[in-house]
Ligand SMILES: [Zn+2]
C-alpha cells in the first residue's frame with residue numbers, strides 16, 4: 001500500500017504471467033473525492049474483491065464506502081471488480097460515452113505474436129499463455145451510471161479525455177495528481193501504451209504528449225512505477 005497524499009491511496013495488485021513477466025496494477029482511492037464520498041479509479045482483474053476489501057480496511061474503510069468508481073477504459077484489468085463492488089456498495093460508475101459499447105460487451109484482444117515480440121522480449125509459449133488467459137477473462141457486462149460526453153469536473157476531480165489506447169479512454173487530474181490509466185505506461189520507462197494494445201496508436205501518442213505536458217506533481221500510471229515530478 002502507498003499513501004501518495006494525505007487522502008490519496010494506491011493499491012498495487014499484481015498480474016502474474018504477463019508475456020513472461022509480472023505486471024502491476026495501480027488502483028487509486030481518493031477520500032472525500034466527490035460529494036465527500038470515497039472515489040475509486042479503476043478496479044483490477046475480476047475476482048480480487050478480497051484484496052480490495054483488505055486494503056480498504058487498512059485505511060479504515062470498507063467496500064461498502066465506495067461511492068463513485070471512475071473507469072478509465074473498458075479493459076478487464078480496469079473493470080474486473082466493478083460489478084462486485086457495485087453489488088455491495090451501490091457505487092455510481094462513471095465512464096466515457098465512447099466506452100459504452102465495449103463496456104456492455106466482452107471482446108477478444110486479437111493480438112499477434114509478431115506485433116508483441118517486436119516490442120517485448122517474449123517467447124512463443126509465454127505469449128500464448130498470456131493471450132489465452134486474457135481472452136478468457138470474464139468481467140460481465142458493465143452498465144455505467146454516468147456516461148461522459150465532455151471533460152466534466154466532479155468537485156476537484158477533473159476528467160481529461162485521453163483516447164487512443166481505447167476510443168473513450170479518460171484520465172483524472174485531482175489536486176495536481178494525474179491518474180493516467182493506460183494512457184501513460186511506466187513499466188520500462190515512461191512511454192505511451194504498447195502499440196499492439198491500442199485501438200489507434202497515433203491518437204494514443206497524441207494523448208500521451210498531452211498528458212505529459214500537464215503540470216502535475218505526480219503521475220500515477222495504471223501499470224508501472226508512480227512518477228514524481
Ligand atoms: Zn488497457
Ligand SMILES: [Zn+2]
Pocket residue numbers: 075077078182222223
Ligand atoms: Zn491496463
